[in-house]
Amino acid sequence: MDFSFSPEQDQLRAQARSFLEKRFPPARLAEIATSKDGWDRTSWPELARLGWTGASIPEAQGGAGLGFVEEAIVFEELGRALYAGPYFSTVGLSLPSLACAPDLLARVASGALTATLASPAANASGPAVAGRRDGDRWLLRGEAALVPDAGWVDAFVVQVRGPDGIGLYLVERHDARPKIRVLDTVDGTRRLGHVTFEDDGARLLAAPPAAGKIIAATRRRALAALALEAVGIASHALMLGVEHAKSREQFGRPIGAYQAVSHKLADTYVELELARSLAYWAAWCIAEDDGEAERAAIAAKAYAAEAAVAACERAIQVFGGMGFTWDHPLHRYYKRSLWIESFDRSGAAHRAEIAQAVLGG
Amino acid sequence: MDLRDGPEEAIFRAELRAWLEANVPAGLRVFRGWSGPALALGREWSKRLGEAGYVGLTWPKEYGGAGRPWRYQAVYLEELARAEAPQHLGVIGLGMAGPTIIAHGRPDQKARYLAKILSAEEIWCQGFSEPGAGSDLASVRTRVELVGDRFMVNGQKVWSSYAHVADRCILLGRSATAGEKHEGLTYLIVDMKSQGVEVRPLRQITGEAEFNEIFFTDVAVPKENLLGEVGGGWRVAMTTLSHERGTFGFALAGALDVAVRKLVALAHERAAADPLVRDRVAREWIELQALRYTNYRALARLERTGVPGPEGSVAKLRWSEANQRLTKLAIEIIGQEAQVAEGDGAPAYWRYQQLRSRGNTTEAGTSEILRNIIAERVLGLPRSR
Numbered sequence: 001m002d003f004s005f006s007p008e009q010d011q012l013r014a015q016a017r018s019f020l021e022k023r024f025p026p027a028r029l030a031e032i033a034t035s036k037d038g039w040d041r042t043s044w045p046e047l048a049r050l051g052w053t054g055a056s057i058p059e060a061q062g063g064a065g066l067g068f069v070e071e072a073i074v075f076e077e078l079g080r081a082l083y084a085g086p087y088f089s090t091v092g093l094s095l096p097s098l099a100c101a102p103d104l105l106a107r108v109a110s111g112a113l114t115a116t117l118a119s120p121a122a123n124a125s126g127p128a129v130a131g132r133r134d135g136d137r138w139l140l141r142g143e144a145a146l147v148p149d150a151g152w153v154d155a156f157v158v159q160v161r162g163p164d165g166i167g168l169y170l171v172e173r174h175d176a177r178p179k180i181r182v183l184d185t186v187d188g189t190r191r192l193g194h195v196t197f198e199d200d201g202a203r204l205l206a207a208p209p210a211a212g213k214i215i216a217a218t219r220r221r222a223l224a225a226l227a228l229e230a231v232g233i234a235s236h237a238l239m240l241g242v243e244h245a246k247s248r249e250q251f252g253r254p255i256g257a258y259q260a261v262s263h264k265l266a267d268t269y270v271e272l273e274l275a276r277s278l279a280y281w282a283a284w285c286i287a288e289d290d291g292e293a294e295r296a297a298i299a300a301k302a303y304a305a306e307a308a309v310a311a312c313e314r315a316i317q318v319f320g321g322m323g324f325t326w327d328h329p330l331h332r333y334y335k336r337s338l339w340i341e342s343f344d345r346s347g348a349a350h351r352a353e354i355a356q357a358v359l360g361g
Numbered sequence: 362m363d364l365r366d367g368p369e370e371a372i373f374r375a376e377l378r379a380w381l382e383a384n385v386p387a388g389l390r391v392f393r394g395w396s397g398p399a400l401a402l403g404r405e406w407s408k409r410l411g412e413a414g415y416v417g418l419t420w421p422k423e424y425g426g427a428g429r430p431w432r433y434q435a436v437y438l439e440e441l442a443r444a445e446a447p448q449h450l451g452v453i454g455l456g457m458a459g460p461t462i463i464a465h466g467r468p469d470q471k472a473r474y475l476a477k478i479l480s481a482e483e484i485w486c487q488g489f490s491e492p493g494a495g496s497d498l499a500s501v502r503t504r505v506e507l508v509g510d511r512f513m514v515n516g517q518k519v520w521s522s523y524a525h526v527a528d529r530c531i532l533l534g535r536s537a538t539a540g541e542k543h544e545g546l547t548y549l550i551v552d553m554k555s556q557g558v559e560v561r562p563l564r565q566i567t568g569e570a571e572f573n574e575i576f577f578t579d580v581a582v583p584k585e586n587l588l589g590e591v592g593g594g595w596r597v598a599m600t601t602l603s604h605e606r607g608t609f610g611f612a613l614a615g616a617l618d619v620a621v622r623k624l625v626a627l628a629h630e631r632a633a634a635d636p637l638v639r640d641r642v643a644r645e646w647i648e649l650q651a652l653r654y655t656n657y658r659a660l661a662r663l664e665r666t667g668v669p670g671p672e673g674s675v676a677k678l679r680w681s682e683a684n685q686r687l688t689k690l691a692i693e694i695i696g697q698e699a700q701v702a703e704g705d706g707a708p709a710y711w712r713y714q715q716l717r718s719r720g721n722t723t724e725a726g727t728s729e730i731l732r733n734i735i736a737e738r739v740l741g742l743p744r745s746r
Contacts, residue, residue, distance in 0.1 A: 001370065001432060002363050003657035004665065009362075069362055242740045257743040259729075262736035269735055270675050277654035278647070284364055299647045351643035352636070358646050359629055359639060 003280070005073070013073045019050065020081035026329045032084050033188035033332055039084040039152060048111025053091060061102050062109040068221065072283035075225045079232025082336055084189035089116035089149040092225035096218045097157040097168045100205040104170070115155040117218065118144035118195055120166075129197055131160040131169060138169055138204055140197040150193025151182035158202065159215065165208030166215060176200035187335040219344065220297040224286055226340045227279040227300035230308035233333050233340075234272045237308070240330060241265050241315035261318055268311045275304035295357055301343075302350035308337035364657065366436070374436050380413055381444040391705065392447040393713060394571040396562075400526060403450040407481035410449050417455065417479045419608075424463060424475045431663050435611045435656070442615020453523055454478035454485035458531045458550075460604045465548075465589045465597050474529070474550070486527035488518040488551065488575055489598065495520075496730045498533070499595065503577060505534035505547045507584070507591065512549060514557075514580040520724070524560045524573040527553050532577075533598050536591050546594035550586040557581075567716045568702075603669060605725060610656040610676030614649065617680055617687075620714070621649045624687055627707060632694045641690050648683045652676055671739045678731045681721035688715035 005013070023043065024032075032040055047053055055070045057063025064070070071091060078087055090108060094115035098104040107113035120128040129142030140158055147156070155172045171178060179196040206214050242265055245256030255261045278300035285293035312334035316323035323330050341347065366374060388402045395403055410416050418433045420426020427433070441448065449455060459478045462470055477483040494500040503516025514534060524530065530551040537545030551558070557580040562570035589597040624642060632638040659672030691711040692699040698708045699715075722728045736742045 001366055001657060002661055002664075003654065004661035005362060238740075242742065245742055254743050256736070256740075257745055259733070259736075259745050262740075262742045262745050263729075263732045265740055265742065266732040266735040269740060270678060273672065273675050274648070274651035274655055274679065277658055278651050280362075280658070281364070281650065281654040284362055296650070299650055303647050303651060348640060351640050351647070354643040354646055355639035358625055359633055359642060 005069075009070060009073060012070060013077060015050070016052075016074055016077035017080070019046075020077055020083065024081045024083060029082060029189075029329050029332050030327075037152070038182075038188055038191050039086075043083075043085055044114065045111045047085070047087065048109070052087070053111055054105075054109025055091075056095070057105045057109045061105040063105065068224070068287040069283050072224065072228050072280070072287075075228035076232040076279075079229030079336075080236045082189055082233070082236075082332055086114040086116060086149040086152050088190070088222075088225055088229065089153060090114045092222045093117035093148065093218060094155075094157045096214045096221060097170070097205050100168070100214075101170075101203075113155060114149075114153045115157055115170075116147055116149045116153045118147045118150075118156045118158045120159055120161060121145055129158050129160050131162065131167070131202065134201075138202045139199040140169060140171060140202045141199050142197055144195045144197075146183075146192045147195050148190060148192060150180050150195050151191060156195060157205065158197070159211075162208065166211055167207045168205040168211045168214060169202040170205050171197065171200050171202045176202070185339075187332075187339040189332065189336065190339055216294070220282075220286055220293050223297040223301035223344060224279065224282040226343055227275070227282060227297070227304035230301075230304035230337060230340050231272065231276050231279050233337050234268065234275060234304070234308040234311035237311040237315040237330065237333050237337075238265065238268045238272055241268065241311075241318040244315075244319055255318070264314045264318065268307075268314050271307040272311060275300070275307040278303050295354065298350045298353050301340075302347040302354070305337065305341040305343075306347050309334070309341055312337050364654075370432060370436055373433060374440060377415065377437065377440045378444070380415075381440060381446055384409060384413070385444060385446040389447050390445065391710075392445070393567075394569050394717075395447075395450065395523065395526065396569045396571055399447070403447070403526070404481060404484070406447065407450040407484075411480055416449060416481070417459075420459065420475075420479070421463070424459075424471060425479050431608060431660055434608045435660050438608060438611035439615045439618075442612060442619055445619055448612070449481070450523070450526065451478060451481050451484045453487050453527075453531075454483065454529075456609075457487060457601045457604050458485045458529070461531065461588065461597060461601045462550075464600050469585070470550070470588070483528040484523060484526050485529050485531065486521045486524040486553070486573075486575075487601075488521055488524075488530045488532035489601075490520045491517060492519055496727055498598070499543045499546065501533055501535055501546065503532070503534040505532075505536045505549060505582075507536070510584050512547075512582040512584065512587070514549070514551065514577045514582055516577050518575040518577070519563075520572050521560075521575050522572045524553070524575050525562055525570075529553060530575065531588075531601065533594050536594075543595040544592055546598070547591050548588045548594035548597040549582050550588060551577075551580065551582055552586075555580050555582070565717075566719065567713055608660070608663070608669075609725075610652070610659060610673055610680070613676055613680040614652045614656050617649050617652060617683060620684060620687055621645055623710075624691055627691055627694055627711070638690070638694060641686075645683060645687045645690075648679065652679060652683070671735060674726070674731045674734050677726060678728055678735075681718075681728065684714075684721050685718045688718045691715065 051064045052074045054063030055066050059065040127143035127145045129140050131138045131140050158169045159166050178200050181194045183192050185191040248255050282296035282300040285296045386402050417426035418429050422428035491501050506513045532549045532551045536547040557578040559576040561574045564570045628642050655672050662670045692715045695708050699712050733745050
């Protein structure tokens with residue numbers, strides 16, 4: 001047993017951190033989050049050149065032929081830098097579906113294709129998309145709500161309910177015109193959108209029952225990816241809180257000398273390290289297709305999301321009134337952590353799944 | 362990164378698991394600390410562990426150890442916990458006194474003490490804490506005076522596990538009262554059979570007596586029992602304490618694994634439909650996985666650097682709080698029946714475990730001190746007030 005990263009993986013992390021610190025210093029956060037686009041589009045070809053978009057894509061399709069552990073490192077570092085761009089949507093949510101077609105993988109690896117996932121609402125009466133055949137292609141009609149990065153991506157992986165179950169289709173914006181309404185989202189760096197398809201042309205990626213397996217794998221990847229982002233966010237929030245507690249003086253001493261402050265930060269550190277362990281465990285399980293992957297991903301996301309939210313909330317408290325101001329960058333981390341916490345299911349609902357697994361029905 | 366056992370670890374684990382199934386004495390299967398009848402079985406059990414080759418796994422070969430990588434000690438602790446087998450009676454000697462002697466002892470001291478620690482011929486205890494020096498260890502007041510060719514020891518130690526069975530004690534005392542308090546400390550090896558040593562068991566809130574007070578009245582300790590230098594005791598004591606939390610996390614996570622399994626069985630039987638109970642059980646299951654994989658990360662660091670990282674403090678802090686929550690949940694599920702102390706079924710088991718867990722957040726470093734350690738040594742915050 002060896003729970004450590006290889007020298008090559010450590011190098012990838014160092015490269016990612018140094019690139020992101022230079023390219024996306026905290027000073028740029030506000031500008032990006034409030035910009036019309038909500039992200040710096042010129043960054044995507046750079047991510048592709050660094051090999052991040054194709055980290056787990058086979059070399060035959062122009063990728064690096066690595067695995068989810070390498071992607072995990074990128075997710076964590078992107079979280080730490082609060083990167084605004086469709087990496088989670090493309091690599092976390094769409095890649096398992098895009099893997100049905102080698103040409104699509106090659107375009108992701110080269111940076112030519114970004115995508116996101118449009119899934120049906122959790123309740124059957126909510127928005128949904130239906131498909132019908134039209135010669136050698138398909139036409140999709142219906143609505144998808146709360147689609148991450150909907151305004152930014154080149155393509156939508158759409159889950160379509162049919163008589164045999166859910167199938168996976170691809171709608172590309174260069175040959176279809178779905179109506180997209182980007183919603184004013186609390187986390188301006190990861191905006192949600194409402195997408196309406198009106199007989200938009202689509203390509204079938206996977207029919208049921210194969211699609212079901214891809215959807216399950218996608219969920220595992222997405223939960224683990226967000227757990228890793230949450231770890232990056234929590235570690236940044238902790239760093240900010242600690243730096244402030246060292247320099248801010250009250251009653252003649254740095255406030256970090258008071259246990260009411262220092263023990264809060266110690267608790268953040270402890271929760272961060274436990275979240276990190278769960279997230280790396282989940283990443284390894286996914287990379288190895290281990291039988292524990294689903295439970296690990298659920299546990300990691302449930303725990304890490306709450307840890308990141310708590311890390312940001314404690315940091316806001318340590319910063320006092322300043323932490324509550326719009327100008328301070330902390331709220332942007334906090335808002336991403338809340339976004340992550342809300343994804344898929346609540347922590348309580350995830351724990352109910354864990355209880356189902358360990359306690360039975 | 363590979364979270365599976367390698368081929369050699371897998372063989373070691375399988376052999377140990379089979380050995381434990383065949384060898385844990387029946388009288389130690391329901392273990393409630395080293396008191397009463399368990400004690401008599403303890404030495405025999407410890408010797409048997411040694412004869413089977415499971416003692417001193419990570420000690421260097423030149424001192425009689427197996428010289429194996431740390432992962433074997435981790436597997437050993439996991440399997441011991443899994444089998445619900447008690448620890449070796451000489452854990453203070455094996456985990457703390459021995460490594461301290463290896464680091465600071467003279468050749469004659471190594472020759473004299475180490476082999477008997479491994480063979481369980483001599484059991485050790487720790488004389489660090491005092492009534493006036495708990496978390497603030499550098500304030501110890503037990504006097505250590507060099508008189509001729511021996512030290513005279515006078516004072517009182519407290520919270521000493523194993524003192525009631527121990528042959529030897531690692532003792533931190535005060536040799537100078539002037540100057541910095543850390544610099545007036547001296548570290549001695551004391552024979553517990555010496556005249557003037559008196560051990561008084563302390564009864565815990567569970568009713569059992571696992572730890573003791575030790576009174577030293579004009580105890581003569583030969584000069585050659587000095588470890589390190591006169592006035593250099595603090596540095597030696599820090600070696601002892603760094604070993605306290607080396608792979609200890611594996612023993613804790615192993616014990617928590619057993620507790621979570623028992624909790625799951627209890628909840629399944631008595632409260633499987635209660636959504637609040639289900640949520641709390643799931644939380645503890647997740648916490649257990651988090652601690653387990655934090656241990657694996659700590660192990661990887663220990664094997665690479667040889668130095669335990671801060672994960673040891675993390676594991677102790679969170680294990681103790683988890684064990685308190687979990688045992689409390691168990692007695693809540695059981696209800697008033699858990700207020701009955703007699704019998705040996707689930708209610709009596711959880712009643713004991715819940716009361717015992719209250720000591721977890723104070724023994725071997727209080728949670729407050731562990732948070733200070735994390736704040737100061739890991740996060741680099743200023744010394745706290």
